[in-house]
Amino acid sequence: MNRLLLSLLFVSLPLVPVRAADPPLRNCIDEQVKAAWAREKVKPAPLADDAEFLRRVHLDIIGIIPTYDEAKAFLDDQSPDKRAKLIDRLLEHPRYALHQADEWDQVLFGRNPPGYETQRRPTFQRWLQEQFAKNVPYDKWVADILKAEGTTVDDGPPWFLAQYDRQPEDAAEKITQTFLGVQLQCARCHDHPFEAWKQVDFYGVAAFLARLQVVQFDKKNNELKAMIGERNTGEVLFTGPAAQQTPGKKGEPIKPKFLQGEALAEPAPPKDLKEERSLPASKAPAKPYFSRKDKLAEWITAKDNPYFARAVANRVWAQFMGRGLVHPVDNMIAKNLTHPELLTACAQQLSAQNFDLKWYIRELCNSQTYQLSSTGEVEDARPTWFERARVRxxxxxxxxxxxxxxxxxxxxxxxxxxxxxxxxxxxxxxxxxxxxxxxxxxxxxxxxxxxxxxxxxxxxxxxxxxxxxxxxxxxxxxxxxxxxxxxxxxxxxxxxxxxxxxxxxxxxxxxxxxxxxxxxxxxxxxxxxxxxxxxxxx
Amino acid sequence: MPDLNPMKATLHCELVFEGAWTTSVAFLGSGRRLAAGNREGVLLVWDLPEQPTKESPAPTRKLEGHTNAINRLVASDDGKLLISASHDKSVRLWDPTVEPAGSAEVIVDSEQREREAKKNPKGAALSKPGVKIATQQAQHVFTGHRAWVQALGMSRDQKRLISGDDSGLVCVWDLATRQQLAKWTGSPANWITSACLSADGQTAFVAEFCSPRGSFDRPPAQVRLFEAATGKETLDFLKVLYPNVKVRDSSYGYATTWGQFVAQGLVAAEFSPDGKLLALAQGGETGTGKVHLMEVATGKLLRSVSGHQSGACDAIFSADGKYVLSVGRDTTLRICQVADGKEVAQLGKPRGGQFKDWFHAVALSPDQQWLAAADISGRVYVWSMG
Amino acid sequence: MNPRCRPADHLSRRALLKGALATTAGGVFMNWGDLFGSAAHAKDVAKEQKSCILIWLNGGASQFETFDMKVGRPTGGPLRPIQTNVVGAQICELMPKMAQQMDKVAVIRSMRTSQIDHPGGIHLMHTGYGPSANVRYPEIGAVCAKFLGREKPDLPNFIKISSNGDAGAGFLGPNYQPFGLDHDGRLPQFAVSNLDPKIEANRNELRNFAEDSFALDRKVEVAGMHREAYESVRRLQKTLKVFDIEQEWAKHRDLYGDTKIGKGCMLARRLVESGVAFVEVGQSGYDTHADNFAGHKGLVPPMDHAWAGLLTDLHQRGMLKNTLVVWMGEIGRTPSINNRSGRDHYVRAWTTVLAGARIKPGIVYGETDLDGKDVKDKPVTEGDFFATIYKSLGINPNKENFQGVRPIPLAPFGSNVVEDLLA
Structure with missing residues (x-):
């Protein structure tokens, strides 16, 4: 993909205020999905019956099937808006936060996270639940994760970066893939053969993370206590393609550079600055004279970041609809995009709603698209055109x-x-x-x-x-x-x-x-x- | 013997030795003479200039015979005996003070020449003559090893030598008679990664390791003391450290337990001058390669000092026993106090990208006045300590 | 009927299928026991069935430390070559046992493939295709299961021992899903049912009814997979004794070497002998970006022993002519040696090895240049490689499968069978 296509995919989102008269996103979803059916000559499934919808939406929003009594009450309910009311009820259910935190914990860590003692992270999981329980905007809690202030066991957020102790390259790969939906890992060793990414793009992001270090303390309740320290010095050194890395080759320090954007403007370091190689363990690290990490966190979660809103709109869409509008969700390249206008609409509105994920989930679940039946002749568990509910x-x-x-x-x-x-x-x-x-x-x-x-x-x-x-x-x-x-x-x-x-x-x-x-x-x-x-x- | 003052190290000169990784270095006596070997079996001797210099002095002698990587060099205090261990399965004994037998042209700046030739393709960089230096052959060759000889150590009384290879074979040699005194083998499939002798040559230390052979298919490491003359085991450090671990077969659980101690193999070992301690360096590519200071009498770990990101390569005691000097995969030489483990000096500086070049070997002259590190990028750094 | 045909020729795949459908209980050979009346006869036919064993070197073994040495060159490294029982063919000193089996194999020194990283390479070298978001390509094991295996067998037709392929049956569907064994070839946990067989049979019947009921309205493939996997597990119960190898292992330990890969290779032979179409035996750890030489010194000798043991055993049992043994990883390794004493990923010129079935034995095919940086002669792509494998197993590489209406040939369009590799 050339730079032109890339810029098409990740156009900056104009910040349009949402007016009361605007049709809700759910309508836009259904229109766009329907238009694609017509274009692709796809025959959609009928709407799901009440029972099918009930089980699906329970599992998707709160991660558990309904009890016998709940099921009976819903099926017996004759009110016409009972599905919308159920969605509202589930979004306020205590398990909403629990289940969404489960989902995102897997996105952020997976079953086998890298790093030392990261397998057990109850503080992080509780913190993440709290973010969903309070409906903290997505950009806010992502910024908290990336700024990583406090300790793992007293606060939680540092857990994410604790996976990547002195591994700026690994952290850069995970962060861009997870929060921006772009895969830079090929550019780690060589310029990407098919995409626009150059090695320097990758190392430009890694440079923001070059000074990070996990500072360990003693354990607390069998959970690792650690802080994310940022040194005053340290660079990512770039030595060209990995295949040409031979002994004696001098690395070139790479300056932080925003993906496809400007280099980071850094203040001159204080005159008496000493080179810091390592931060001591068991001692709360001091703030650096200038935090590159915080700048990266701010850029990633900025309203006008062309990748951020699209990546999350697409990821949550996929969580509920089975596949992304760009599929797979962590490789948002043009050839993987099926519904361009719809992705733009979702991202714009989500951004305009201040990244209110609960609002977004409500819109998704209330759409007819989500409420289609999963019955029919189609064998694919995750239909490309959303003509039938996914089976997961x-x-x-x-x-x-x-x-x-x-x-x-x-x-x-x-x-x-x-x-x-x-x-x-x-x-x-x-x-x-x-x-x-x-x-x-x-x-x-x-x-x-x-x-x-x-x-x-x-x-x-x-x-x-x-x-x-x-x-x-x-x-x-x-x-x-x-x-x-x-x-x-x-x-x-x-x-x-x-x-x-x-x-x-x-x-x-x-x-x-x-x-x-x-x-x-x-x-x-x-x-x-x-x-x-x-x-x-x- | 003057005290070693780690803070006083100044770079004396940088010896260029390009063409293959520089893997080993040893001082030949207390003069300004040293030998260094590389990965292709080239073994050269330099006579260092009196004054510090930015120029790279040319080698003065080539010791011919090895056909594959030179892993370790040890030398007698008088500089008349140099011993080399190689991938070519041989251990060679040299007297670098004898009259040379011949001469040869040696090119030690091949990479600089290539860079020049790239800049100026019409120039004569590649066809320039090398330096003409004297050559000599080994005085004696210890044969009998069946695989790469990676472990080599000489007793401080300079009477005995120990060598170990990748087939698990350990040999103890009498240097006066040049006879084999004893030999024994370790666990099947293990490599001897390091070995050394006590000052009087009576006690042998041997470390074994093998990198994983399949998913969970990993033979046990061994870290033991033996009677040098008989090969009788006298102490098992892993049993002391992990008394509750019973299984000594290829179980993964066991491997992960001792893995914390041996990392990817203990690649260097030396007894302290007073014989009370052993320094063992954690090598292979590992998180941080430390140097363990072990109590010889009890087998207990006194403390772990130093720390080379990605792994250590070599470790020695200073002649006065006060310091441990180690080098590793972070392009540094670190000097730590034995008494409290404190790191008091660090020489060298990483260059390169995510992974740094290695300082592959370290050497200190018997009078503690000169310090050298072999850098895989084709350099030997020499510091004066005066 | 042509009177000169051997009876086995007439036992077409179709007939065997009928046999398979007609019986539901019994031992390993009961699938077709009824057709022959004697287990010995059945074994003879099993010998005629083509099978494939894949020795998978996960992470990508180095060609320089195995079959394509460049001694004395800057790319050569410290290992040295040894003579083999094929004149002129030298291999690495780490493989003394294979050196005596070189007359049975064909070495391809001119592989040139298209996926340089592990996930892509693992997919590519298990399917012949690069990964795609739209097409779920089947692994070679599933293809063999479909074209060489018996239908609804008691033993799964596609068995993996410590494997790393992740494409599975792909669009070939649930019938050809792999069955994974533990690292050392042991049955996975919970393999044995402790339920009263009568109760289990009853609940099984009820479960089938529930699955039928769900399938009335939904044709979705994942449900089919789920159901088929359950049924395979039920059938598997009859074959558990095949996996109990301790007795046989005691006799063959020296032949294969007392290692996991050795055990895996012996079990692979035993499974193929029992009629399994495809077995993959994996060995991990070849991704030697650091300490490449030490890494190979650890990994190659036990593999050498196991592989040589496997070829010897297959040969002695007369099974080699119908069993293809493939040796490969997902990538090769760089000519240059990096500053970690390692070699990185390289696919421009690397090595794979084939043996058995219709493969011409005792040859070295293709050549790389002086430093091993490029293929000098006769490059073989992944497509050519898979086309050759399929042809040597008697499977038409141009045979098309369908994902929906889209035809997908077994080997990618434009691939060529390397006829020189076939006897």
């Missing part, structure tokens, strides 16, 4: 908490004399992360394999099928209604929909044959917990 695997967190909710495990556990602590009890969380932690192949395609079924079939899932009083199992066993009616409740509790007649018949037959109804009911619950309909959000 549940995350490890969603799966475990939904399983427990469905079986009444949580309801039973809550009444125990010693209720379990923490979120991920019931099974071995390490297994969940191993078998379900990365359901995608890195580009978002589902990659389930035999291993997860070995776990489902022979592992610990059956432990979650509680049989105590108050559990789904016991409730249905105690119930004296005919099995057909009880099967309906079974389906609504686990799959968030009433059973179809054929299902009632089949399950009722299964449950009433033989002389061990309790055992059979356990297996029936297992069947619904492990089948595709549960495994995916559809």
């Amino acid at each position: 695997p549940l995350s490890a967190e969603e799966l475990l908490e939904s399983w427990r909710q469905a079986t009444g495990y949580d309801a039973v556990a809550a009444k125990a004399p010693k209720p379990p602590q923490g979120r991920f009890h019931g099974v071995t969380w390490d297994y969940m992360v191993r078998f379900f932690g990365q359901p995608n192949n890195g580009t978002g395609n589902f990659q389930g394999g035999l291993q997860e079924h070995l776990y489902l079939n022979n592992g610990e899932v059956s432990r979650l099928i509680a049989t105590d009083k108050g559990s789904l199992h016991q409730t249905l066993l105690d119930d004296k209604r005919p099995w057909e009616e009880r099967v309906d409740q079974l389906y609504l509790s686990i799959l968030t929909r009433p059973a179809k007649p054929a299902e009632k018949k089949k399950f009722a037959e299964y449950l009433s044959s033989g002389d061990k109804p309790a055992e059979r009911l356990r297996e029936a619950i297992w069947v619904l917990l492990t089948c595709s309909e549960f495994r995916f959000n559809h």
Whole structure:
């Protein structure tokens, strides 16, 4: 891609104030998506029915399926605006912050973060939840992460940069990919063969981070205490293509330069400035005479940054719609862009709304596009033209908490004399992360394999099928209604929909044959917990 | 012997030795003579000028015979015995004071010539004659090693020598009779990464390591003391440091435990002059390569000093035992006090990009007046300490 | 019927498929046991089935420290060559055992490929194609599973031991998904069911019903994958004894070397013998940007031992003529040695090795220049390489698969089979 195309993709967003008379973004979404259907001659799926919508929106916004009672109430509700009201309710649900923080924690760290002791970061996770709970604007909390003030265990934000101790190149790669949607990693070793990026672009960004260092203190509550220090001196040295890096080659210090923009204007260093090679451990680092890191944070999150708003608009779109308007979301190059005007509109409005992610999610979920059914002949789990709802695997967190909710495990556990602590009890969380932690192949395609079924079939899932009083199992066993009616409740509790007649018949037959109804009911619950309909959000 | 004052180091001269990585350096006695070897087996001797100079003095002698990288050099205090260990599986003994046998033309500035030729393609940079210097052959060759000889150490009484190779073979030699006194082998598949002898040559230290062979397929490192004459193990440092680790097979868990101590191999080892301590340098590419000071009597870690980003390459004690001098993959030479571990001086400065050039070896003259570091970019830096 | 044909010729793939569908229970060979009546006969046919074993050098092994040495050149490095049992073909001293097996392999010293980084290279050298946001290319293992394997086998047709490919079955769909074993070839955790078989059969039937019900309205591929994977796990239960290799390992440890890669290679042979179409055995750690020589000194000897053991074993069992053994990583390494004593990524001129099936043994194909910087003669692209592999396995490389309506040939359009490599 040449520089011209690049500039087309990342045009600066004019700052248009949003007027009350402007149609809401949701309408714009539906119009643009519809226009693309017409152009591409694509036939869309019908709207999702209430049950399909209910399960989907619960998982997407709060990361768990609805309870039987919630499902029943919503399906029985006859008011015409009940979907919009449900979206509003879920956005105010305490789990909204929890789930969105889960999602972003994975974006920012992943299952195997680099760096020392970064695997355990509860302070960061709580801090991130707080940002969502208070609906702090996205640009604000990203700036906090990049400025990294305070300590990991007292404040939280420094955790992100703590992944990259004295690794300015790695940090530059992650930051540009995550917050700007551009992939510079090829330019690390050589000028990018196909994109406009030069090696000096990459090192220009890395130069902002060249002086950062993780200053470690003793641990607190088994969590690493650290601060992000910035030295007064230190440069990224550039020696040309990696392949030509031979001994004796003198590196050229690269000055900080904004991506595709100006060099950073730096004040002259104080006269008596000594070269600093390293900051001492266990001592709060002093502020440098001039903070390059803060300048980078300000530039990245600036309103007129051509990349920032588009990158987040696209990423959150993909979170709810299955794929980005530019796909994949961390490689926003022109050839990957399917809906140019729509991306611009989303980015502009999100920016005009001061990066209010809750507002944006509300618009996305209220669009007809989001509310399409996932049924139909299309095999692609993430249709390019959004003509049908995407089908995505549940995350490890969603799966475990939904399983427990469905079986009444949580309801039973809550009444125990010693209720379990923490979120991920019931099974071995390490297994969940191993078998379900990365359901995608890195580009978002589902990659389930035999291993997860070995776990489902022979592992610990059956432990979650509680049989105590108050559990789904016991409730249905105690119930004296005919099995057909009880099967309906079974389906609504686990799959968030009433059973179809054929299902009632089949399950009722299964449950009433033989002389061990309790055992059979356990297996029936297992069947619904492990089948595709549960495994995916559809 | 004058005291070593680390703060007084001044750069005396910079010896150009281009063409391949400079890997090893040793002073030949307390005069101004030193030898340095490189990755292609070239071994040269320089006579240093009296006064500091910006010019690069030419070498004066070439020691011929090695056909592959020279890994280590050790020399006697009188400068009459130089010993070299090489990738070519040989250990060679030289007397650099004998009359030379022949002469040869040597080019030590090949890279400068190439740069000149690039600037001025019509010039004669590439065809200029080199310097004509004397040559000599080794007095003796210790054969019997089966692989790269990476470990070499001489006792302070200069009577015994230890060498170790990548097949795991350790040999102890009597220098007077030039006979092999003992030999033994380490764990299968391990390399001998460093070895040294106590002052009286009675105790041998040997470190073993092998880089991972497959995903979790990693043989155990070994860090042990032996009776030099018999090869009988007398102390296992890893057992002292990690008494609860039982498994000594190729388990990954074990590897990660001792990995904190041995990093990617302990690549240099030396006994302190009083014999009470051992300095062990953490090498390979690792986070920060430190130098462990071990108590020989107990096997305990006294403290870890210094620290070279990306790994250490070499470490020695000063002749008075007060300092540890180490070099590493950060293009620096660091001098630390043994008594408290404090770093008191740092020589050299990183150039290059994300990864720095290495100072591959360090040497101190017996009278503590001269200090040298071999830089892989084809330089030997010499500092005067007076 | 032509009376001179051997019976095996008439046991077409189709017939075998029918056999496969007709039986559902039993041991490893029960898929076709009914067609033959004797396990021995079945084994003979298994021998005629073409299979492929891939030895994958993750991170990219160095051609300079294996098969294309440049001794005495600035790019050469400190390792030295040794003679082999093929006159004129020298290889690295780190591979003394393969030096005695050179008469069985074809070395390609003139690879020139297009993806220089790991993710792209891993995709490229597992599929023949660069990664694409729009097309999900299948790995060679899935292609072999589809064209060489039996349908709905008890043992999966595509097995990975410590592998790094991540493209999986791609658009070929859930039937050809890989089954991954642990690093040392052990069955993954939770492989064994402890449930009463009767209860399990019952709930399995109910689960099938639930899946059918979901599939009524949705054709989405991921659900199919999920379901197919479950069914494979059920079938796998019948074959667990194949993975119990301890007894056989005791006998073969010396042949393959007592390492993970050695064990992996022996298990690969055992699986191929049991009818699996494709097995990948991976060894990681070749991305030696630092300490390239020490790295290769650690990694190559156990691999040399395992690989030579595998070729010897296949040869002795008469299986080499129908088993292709591919040796490759995703990239080669730079001629220049950097200041970390390492070599970086390089794809302009590097080396792969093939053996068995229709590959011409004992040859070195192509040549690089004096310093190994470029291909001097007969460059082989990734497309040519995969086309040659497929042809040697009796698969037409121009055969098209379809993703939707889009035809996608097995080897990229414009690839050429390197006929000189085929016997």
